[in-house]
Amino acid sequence: MRLELHGITKAFGALVANDHIDLTVEPGEIHCLLGENGAGKSTLMNILYGLLRADSGEIRLDGTVQHFSGPGDAMRAGIGMVHQHFMLVPVFTVAENVMLGHEQTRGGFLDLPAARARVSEISARFGFDLDPDAVVEDLPVGVQQRVEIVKALSRDAKVLVFDEPTAVLTPQETDELMAIMRQLKGAGTAIVFITHKLREVREVADRITVVRLGKVVGEAEPTASNAELASLMVGRSVELTVQRTPSAGGATGLDVAALTVLDANGQVVVDDVSFAVRRGEILAIAGVQGNGQTELTEALLGLQEDVRGTVTLDGRALTGLSVRRVLEAGVGFVPEDRQEDALVAEFSIAENLMLDRSDGAPFVKGGAVRRRDLETFATATVREFDVRAQGIDTHVGRLSGGNQQKVVLARELSRSLRLFVAAQPTRGLDVGSIEFVHERIVATRDEGVPVIVISTELDEVAALADRIAVMYRGRIVGIVPGDTSRDVLGLMMAGELPDDARTAA
Amino acid sequence: MSTRVAAPVVGSAASRELSYKTPVALGIFAVLALLLLVVFARDGVSTFSFTQAGTVALPNVSLPVRATGIAVTIVAALMTIGAVALIRLRGAVPRWYVAVFTLLLVVGFLAWATAGQRLPIVGLLTGSLALAAPLIFGALGGVVSERVGIVNIAIEGQLLAGAFVSAIIASVTKNLFFGLLGAVVAGTLVSFVLAALSIKYVVNQVIVGVVLNVLMLGLTTFLYETVLVPASSTLNAPPTFANLAIPGLSLIPIIGAVVFDQSVVTYLMIVAVIVVWIGLTRTRWGLRLRAVGEHPQAADTVGINVSRTRFWNVALAGAIVGLGGAYFTLGSVGSFSQNITSGAGYIALAAVIFGRWDPLRASAAGLLFGFASQVANILGIVGSPVPSDILLTLPYVVTIIAVAGLVGRVRGPAAAGRPYVKG
Numbered sequence: 001m002r003l004e005l006h007g008i009t010k011a012f013g014a015l016v017a018n019d020h021i022d023l024t025v026e027p028g029e030i031h032c033l034l035g036e037n038g039a040g041k042s043t044l045m046n047i048l049y050g051l052l053r054a055d056s057g058e059i060r061l062d063g064t065v066q067h068f069s070g071p072g073d074a075m076r077a078g079i080g081m082v083h084q085h086f087m088l089v090p091v092f093t094v095a096e097n098v099m100l101g102h103e104q105t106r107g108g109f110l111d112l113p114a115a116r117a118r119v120s121e122i123s124a125r126f127g128f129d130l131d132p133d134a135v136v137e138d139l140p141v142g143v144q145q146r147v148e149i150v151k152a153l154s155r156d157a158k159v160l161v162f163d164e165p166t167a168v169l170t171p172q173e174t175d176e177l178m179a180i181m182r183q184l185k186g187a188g189t190a191i192v193f194i195t196h197k198l199r200e201v202r203e204v205a206d207r208i209t210v211v212r213l214g215k216v217v218g219e220a221e222p223t224a225s226n227a228e229l230a231s232l233m234v235g236r237s238v239e240l241t242v243q244r245t246p247s248a249g250g251a252t253g254l255d256v257a258a259l260t261v262l263d264a265n266g267q268v269v270v271d272d273v274s275f276a277v278r279r280g281e282i283l284a285i286a287g288v289q290g291n292g293q294t295e296l297t298e299a300l301l302g303l304q305e306d307v308r309g310t311v312t313l314d315g316r317a318l319t320g321l322s323v324r325r326v327l328e329a330g331v332g333f334v335p336e337d338r339q340e341d342a343l344v345a346e347f348s349i350a351e352n353l354m355l356d357r358s359d360g361a362p363f364v365k366g367g368a369v370r371r372r373d374l375e376t377f378a379t380a381t382v383r384e385f386d387v388r389a390q391g392i393d394t395h396v397g398r399l400s401g402g403n404q405q406k407v408v409l410a411r412e413l414s415r416s417l418r419l420f421v422a423a424q425p426t427r428g429l430d431v432g433s434i435e436f437v438h439e440r441i442v443a444t445r446d447e448g449v450p451v452i453v454i455s456t457e458l459d460e461v462a463a464l465a466d467r468i469a470v471m472y473r474g475r476i477v478g479i480v481p482g483d484t485s486r487d488v489l490g491l492m493m494a495g496e497l498p499d500d501a502r503t504a505a
Numbered sequence: 506m507s508t509r510v511a512a513p514v515v516g517s518a519a520s521r522e523l524s525y526k527t528p529v530a531l532g533i534f535a536v537l538a539l540l541l542l543v544v545f546a547r548d549g550v551s552t553f554s555f556t557q558a559g560t561v562a563l564p565n566v567s568l569p570v571r572a573t574g575i576a577v578t579i580v581a582a583l584m585t586i587g588a589v590a591l592i593r594l595r596g597a598v599p600r601w602y603v604a605v606f607t608l609l610l611v612v613g614f615l616a617w618a619t620a621g622q623r624l625p626i627v628g629l630l631t632g633s634l635a636l637a638a639p640l641i642f643g644a645l646g647g648v649v650s651e652r653v654g655i656v657n658i659a660i661e662g663q664l665l666a667g668a669f670v671s672a673i674i675a676s677v678t679k680n681l682f683f684g685l686l687g688a689v690v691a692g693t694l695v696s697f698v699l700a701a702l703s704i705k706y707v708v709n710q711v712i713v714g715v716v717l718n719v720l721m722l723g724l725t726t727f728l729y730e731t732v733l734v735p736a737s738s739t740l741n742a743p744p745t746f747a748n749l750a751i752p753g754l755s756l757i758p759i760i761g762a763v764v765f766d767q768s769v770v771t772y773l774m775i776v777a778v779i780v781v782w783i784g785l786t787r788t789r790w791g792l793r794l795r796a797v798g799e800h801p802q803a804a805d806t807v808g809i810n811v812s813r814t815r816f817w818n819v820a821l822a823g824a825i826v827g828l829g830g831a832y833f834t835l836g837s838v839g840s841f842s843q844n845i846t847s848g849a850g851y852i853a854l855a856a857v858i859f860g861r862w863d864p865l866r867a868s869a870a871g872l873l874f875g876f877a878s879q880v881a882n883i884l885g886i887v888g889s890p891v892p893s894d895i896l897l898t899l900p901y902v903v904t905i906i907a908v909a910g911l912v913g914r915v916r917g918p919a920a921a922g923r924p925y926v927k928g
Contacts, residue, residue: 051806051927072808087803089796090919100796101807103789110787151807 001061001078001158002026003048003190008057010043017043019214020057023192025159030181030191032205034198036233036430037401040214041194042084045161048192049081050074061159072101080157082148084164090137094130095119098151122150126180141288142173149180160184161192166200170288171458171490178204196233197459198226234431242438245446247466250279253450254419259309261295261474269295271474272309277419277450282441284465284482285454288493292474293454294336297423300452301333302326313419327356330418334408334425336454338401342408345397349389350378352396353411377414385410386436402433409440420444423454438463458486527598528588531606535581542574542613547890549621555759556627563758570620577613581606615880618889629876629883630763635837636882637875638774639664639846642829643853644860644867645781646692650822651862652785653815654798656922658714659699661850662721663823666691667830669725672841673733675743675834684743684835685770685828692827693820695721700819704812707924718850726843733841745839746770770828770836777825782864794818798918801925811925829853852904859907862917870907877903 005023009016017040025031035041046052048059050068059066061077068074071081081087088097099115106114116132123130128146136144145165152160162181166174181191181204195201201208201222208220210232218232254277261270270292277283285293298304300311302323311318318326327333335341343352354363354374363374378392385406389399396404405425412420422441426434441464445451455461461468465482470492477492488498547570555563584606588598615624643660650657667688675684695717703710733741746768754765764775785791793814796804801811833845852874860867877900885893 049806070808070810071806075808081806083806087800087806089800089803091799092792092796096792097803100792100804101809103792105789108788110789110792 001190002063003079003159003192004060004063005044005048006058006060008044008047008059009055010047010052011055016214018047018054021211021214021216023209023216025190025192027158027190028185028188029206030185030193030204032201032208033192033194033211034196034201034208034220034229034233035211036196037428038430039211039233041211042163043214044211045081045163045192045194048074048161049079075101075155075157078156078158079161080152080155080159081161081163082145082152082165084167086141086144086148088136088144088147088151091135093133093135094139094147094150095132097136097147098132098154102155118154119150122153126183141168141290142170142176145169145177146180157189159190159192161194163194164196165193166195166197167456168289170493171486172494174200198229199459201229202226230431242435242442242463244442244464247278247281247445248448249281249466250448252276253279253314254452255310255312256300257310257312259296259299259307259311261292261299261304261308262306263295264305266306269474270299273471273474273476274309275469275476275479277452279450280445280448281466282445282451282453282464282482283479284461284468285452285471286458286461286465286468286489286493287456287471289456291471293456293471294423295474296471297333297336297421297452297454300326300419300421301331324359330416332412332415332417332420334405334412334422336423336427338404338408339397343396343404346395348393349382349387349396349399349407350374350392352407353378353381353414356411357415381410381414385440400430402429402436405429405433405437409437413440413444417444417449419452420449421452421454424456425453426455426457426460434460458489461489462486525589525592527603528585528592531581531585531588531603534606534610535578535585538574538578538581538610538613542617543578546571546574547617547620551616551619551621552623553615554623554625556625565623568616570616573616574613577609577616580609581613584609618884618891619887622887624883624887627759627762629879630759632879632882633872633876634763634767634771635875636878637872638771638836639829639832639849640853640856640871640874641774641778641868642832643826643850644856644871645777645864646822646824646826646829647854647857648785648860648862648864648867649781649794649825650696650819651857651921652798652918653794653818654801654918654920654923654925655700655703655815655819656710656714657699657819657822658711658854659695659717659721659823659850660826660853661846661848662714662718663692663695663826664830664833664846664850664853665718665721665725665844666695667827668833668845669728669830669841671827671831672743672834673740676740679744681744681746681769681835685831688827688831688835689824690827692823692825692830694823695827696820696823699823700816703924704815704819707926710922710924722844725841729841729843737840741840743835743839746836768836770832773828774832777828778864778868781825785864795918798920801920801923805925805927815925826850826853852900855904855908858917859904873907874900874904 003025005021008018008021010018021044033041043052047054050071050073059068066077068077089100092100095112095115098119104111104114119130119132123146128150130143130146130150136147139147165177169177181193185191193204205222208222209216210218210220210229212233212235220229220232256276257274259270259273260268263269273296275283285296287293295304299307300318302318302321307319309319313329313331316329318329339345344355357363363370375392382389382392387403387406387410389403396407399407425437425441429437441451441453453464467479467482468484468489469479470477470489472493472495477495478497480488491498550567550569553566553568555565588602591598591602643664646663647657647660670691671684671688674687675681699713699717702708702713748766748768750766755761757765785795793804793809797809797811797814805811830846834841838845853871856867856870856874859870881896881899884891884896
């Protein structure tokens with residue numbers, strides 16, 4: 001089925017998310033929609049899928065103009081979507097999820113055998129090996145994604161949209177997904193592949209359309225270089241790698257020994273983890289989301305309840321200390337969810353900058369905030385960290401993701417640190433902000449601070465790490481040098497440690 | 506293409522700690538049994554009578570109180586030790602074990618409390634079901650509403666509305682079925698307010714529910730005093746449902762009288778429990794309802810209208826609860842009085858949680874609470890040494906122990922209480 005979008009325009013208030021976007025996808029073609037976060041890709045796809053109504057423009061399938069008033073219409077027309085955040089009911093089985101919304105019934109009751117047969121038939125066609133009776137929340141994310149694909153195919157989707165599908169996958173799973181996409185393309189499906197990862201685009205795309213700030217800024221061939229694609233996407237030439245010298249490597253700063261963390265249900269989420277970080281070194285902790293990285297960082301900060309093992313910073317034990325004491329010991333922390341854990345959206349930039357120093361010098365005296373000192377500090381810091389805002393009294397919730405993250409960095413790095421922990425420091429940021437954040441992290445390292453960077457993005461890990469620890473199901477699979485190949489890291493992210501990597505670090 | 510098998514997130518069985526919560530609870534009750542049944546033992550013989558009219562006469566069971574108390578205490582102590590052993594060996598205490606333990610203590614307590622008296626078992630069970638009926642209707646409505654994602658605190662208000670309207674309509678029309686219909690409409694109308702405010706206007710669902718309860722209490726009290734009291738013979742004298750014995754089945758000893766010789770409303774309740782249970786698990790309606798309550802966005806993306814599904818199922822919940830309201834006036838008392846529900850809606854809410862949002866378990870919880878109330882009533886009548894005011898707190902104490910102590914960490918519908926806003 002041939003999909004055509006003509007002049008799609010959508011505005012949210014003053015913000016034009018889509019500005020006269022044209023896009024044509026042929027059957028049996030993988031068409032990449034490349035753009036930064038916030039470029040308007042998701043808005044466009046939500047319009048295509050009937051979740052949003054366009055202000056103007058039209059959608060045509062095989063030349064016929066479509067009017068979608070909801071996802072149901074889009075699906076009936078043959079459009080399927082594999083969502084970035086899976087649209088699966090966690091407590092339902094695979095078969096129940098696949099049948100939801102177009103259930104077959106027999107005598108008034110759900111026809112589960114038919115649904116199971118449908119799942120088995122489609123997954124056999126693509127070699128998925130799905131158990132129709134498995135409960136979705138028990139499945140690994142890679143398998144959940146296949147459930148999403150089966151769900152779309154079970155409605156005979158002729159146009160399939162993949163919205164940032166690789167964000168949650170290991171490199172190997174990504175390769176498998178690429179193979180599935182080629183297989184679908186071979187079967188004549190028109191595929192729209194939304195991403196901001198250049199490598200994937202070049203590997204699988206037949207055609208590439210680049211969007212920036214809600215507009216189509218150009219088409220590119222899959223043969224284009226990374227630098228060409230990136231400059232199209234960002235609108236200027238960008239440095240894709242951070243300039244950094246090899247680590248000087250000082251004395252051991254942080255020492256973590258036999259750290260085990262249990263969650264509220266008594267499940268082991270960090271399992272007997274030991275590592276050390278030297279001063280002036282960046283240790284990157286890689287791994288697929290949800291393999292214990294979050295809990296590990298929270299345990300370092302004193303945010304986890306049930307922690308065994310020891311954490312020592314410059315010879316002082318951190319284990320068992322309150323969060324306040326840990327911060328006072330010189331730990332700087334960038335949480336992975338900046339809106340939830342790092343900032344108070346309704347507070348001003350200045351107030352957010354003093355959040356972790358609210359009980360004494362330099363900003364509080366006798367229980368009162370010393371506004372003038374705070375303003376002086378905030379003004380200087382905002383300038384130093386290039387936070388683009390009207391002023392220091394702007395509410396943090398009004399800032400873009402990149403500027404919010406700069407506020408967090410500014411707060412954490414303006415104290416004198418003995419350890420810096422940054423979790424997913426560039427998640428959801430534009431390329432310009434990513435550059436800035438990476439430079440600051442490297443600069444912190446160069447000041448002689450031990451740095452831990454937790455990231456699920458291998459590009460980021462490769463750009464920053466002096467050494468890489470890979471986590472899988474709560475354990476550290478191995479610690480390898482910073483220049484370890486993606487293939488080896490990918491295997492490690494799936495829990496395997498290749499022999500040649502075993503002795504490397 | 507390989508598919509890795511999903512393994513439970515790390516951690517072996519050995520590293521998980523055993524929970525001794527259940528044996529500790531059993532132990533506490535064994536000690537209480539020792540105190541009450543042995544230390545403060547009473548003399549005499551208590552008689553559990555199973556007689557009822559019209560069926561085979563069953564012999565009475567006579568229990569010497571002191572000996573029974575000692576026996577119960579010893580068995581309770583042994584079972585506590587057994588529970589510790591079960592935890593050590595198998596890691597958990599099976600549910601039937603706790604049930605047997607509970608039954609044992611209940612028998613011990615009843616024997617102690619009725620020393621020297623006769624305890625009519627059939628009356629106890631029939632009365633329990635009668636007291637449980639509105640709770641079960643309420644709990645079913647709560648389950649339907651919460652499973653679709655709207656927290657229904659307004660059960661109490663829906664019960665009151667159902668009781669009030671059904672009394673008036675049945676009095677005026679002299680027709681019980683119009684009365685039932687009126688109760689359904691009244692419960693649904695209360696639900697419409699809850700649904701409209703919480704779905705369309707995204708008001709906090711708990712607050713709407715509480716406000717509706719207060720509103721219905723005030724409104725029915727006001728109308729009762731200004732309209733019903735002056736004209737009670739015409740507006741507040743509805744006929745009541747007579748018992749309808751099911752031929753054959755009603756002759757089964759004990760069960761026959763308790764279950765198969767009941768009013769139409771009670772039969773309706775049994776049907777409602779079964780229909781909601783099967784409907785939730787086995788039909789398209791139930792699948793969509795649960796999907797909307799668990800992950801509304803997923804439901805939306807497969808073309809299910811979340812707001813409409815929520816709205817009409819909350820309305821349905823109100824209709825079910827309304828029937829429970831009619832039970833107060835048409836099923837038992839025969840007239841409306843101020844605050845006739847006296848908190849039954851809140852107990853029903855507790856039954857929803859105690860029953861883990863499952864229609865069968867929530868109904869069982871309703872039965873348990875009804876039983877506790879009836880025990881309090883009967884002990885008040887036969888004259889037990891426990892002051893009646895304390896006895897009257899029994900159902901509430903049971904509720905607190907059940908919800909706080911036995912439920913533990915449970916997972917309700919993931920999206921319950923969370924408004925769904927597209928975007």
